[in-house]
Amino acid sequence: MGADQGAEQNYREMMSDEGTPRIVLSDLFEAVEQTPEIKQVVDRILQKNQPLTIVLEGSVTPENIDTIHTLISSRDNPGDRILLFDISSQATEEHRQYIKKAYPKRDYQVARGDMMSLGLTSGCADLVVNDCAINYCESDQENKRTLEEIRRVLKDEDAACLFSVVVDRQYDDPEFGENQELVEEEARSIPGTFPILPEEGSPTRKCWPVPYYEDLLRQAGFSFRKFDVERDKNNRMFRVSYRRYLLQKN
Numbered sequence: 001m002g003a004d005q006g007a008e009q010n011y012r013e014m015m016s017d018e019g020t021p022r023i024v025l026s027d028l029f030e031a032v033e034q035t036p037e038i039k040q041v042v043d044r045i046l047q048k049n050q051p052l053t054i055v056l057e058g059s060v061t062p063e064n065i066d067t068i069h070t071l072i073s074s075r076d077n078p079g080d081r082i083l084l085f086d087i088s089s090q091a092t093e094e095h096r097q098y099i100k101k102a103y104p105k106r107d108y109q110v111a112r113g114d115m116m117s118l119g120l121t122s123g124c125a126d127l128v129v130n131d132c133a134i135n136y137c138e139s140d141q142e143n144k145r146t147l148e149e150i151r152r153v154l155k156d157e158d159a160a161c162l163f164s165v166v167v168d169r170q171y172d173d174p175e176f177g178e179n180q181e182l183v184e185e186e187a188r189s190i191p192g193t194f195p196i197l198p199e200e201g202s203p204t205r206k207c208w209p210v211p212y213y214e215d216l217l218r219q220a221g222f223s224f225r226k227f228d229v230e231r232d233k234n235n236r237m238f239r240v241s242y243r244r245y246l247l248q249k250n
């Protein structure tokens with residue numbers, strides 16, 4: 001096994017182990033539960049009479065399927081779909097096996113796919129969830145494509161995206177303002193990096209400052225509400241900080 005593959009494997013193991021400092025989809029939905037104005041929007045979507053399409057972009061651990069299943073199980077609408085797209089063949093296979101075993105009667109589908117080009121019809125999704133998968137993007141252009149694609153697949157009415165992103169934590173300092181708004185214009189387009197594992201030599205991913213991501217969201221045609229700010233501040237994972245947003249089409 002190469003060094004990169006070994007690190008990926010360690011990352012998967014960390015994300016599947018409740019005892020490690022991980023943040024998974026259940027944390028995102030716990031934050032939704034605790035934020036009345038966000039919960040209200042999500043509940044309105046979940047209470048629709050028509051079958052729902054929920055698109056999950058990137059998931060390391062199959063228990064994330066349980067989290068979404070729990071959200072929709074009380075609806076008992078056999079037409080409800082969860083569509084998971086992950087670029088990793090290992091993630092795809094693990095989720096497929098898990099669904100076959102745990103939810104054989106549900107229309108939960110897994111595809112090896114790219115969040116920048118989902119191959120879905122426009123306006124088909126009620127809820128899109130991107131919980132830090134955007135941090136696998138390597139460039140401004142890839143970030144833009146990911147957000148354009150989310151906007152394209154979302155329905156026009158009563159639809160939303162739950163979006164979490166790891167941000168450049170060097171600017172989480174009063175010197176740069178509560179929301180990093182004092183980061184200089186020129187610095188905003190320069191990505192920092194963060195480790196995916198809490199150990200020396202960990203592979204890294206890219207992260208930009210908060211104002212960069214908020215501009216990106218506006219330019220992609222979203223209005224947004226931020227949530228879970230206090231928990232991020234009080235409960236920072238190993239050397240990583242994040243922001244969470246509810247996105248709706250303008």
Ligand SMILES: C[S@@+](CC[C@H](N)C(=O)[O-])C[C@H]1O[C@@H](n2cnc3c(N)ncnc32)[C@H](O)[C@@H]1O
Nearest residue numbers: 024025058060061086087088114115131133136
């Ligand atoms: C940070 S992890 C997501 C963590 C997730 N919130 C969880 O709880 O498991 C990112 C995931 O996105 C996937 N990914 C990376 N690039 C992708 C792409 N272009 N399209 C779809 N999935 C991608 C990775 O394979 C990985 O499974």
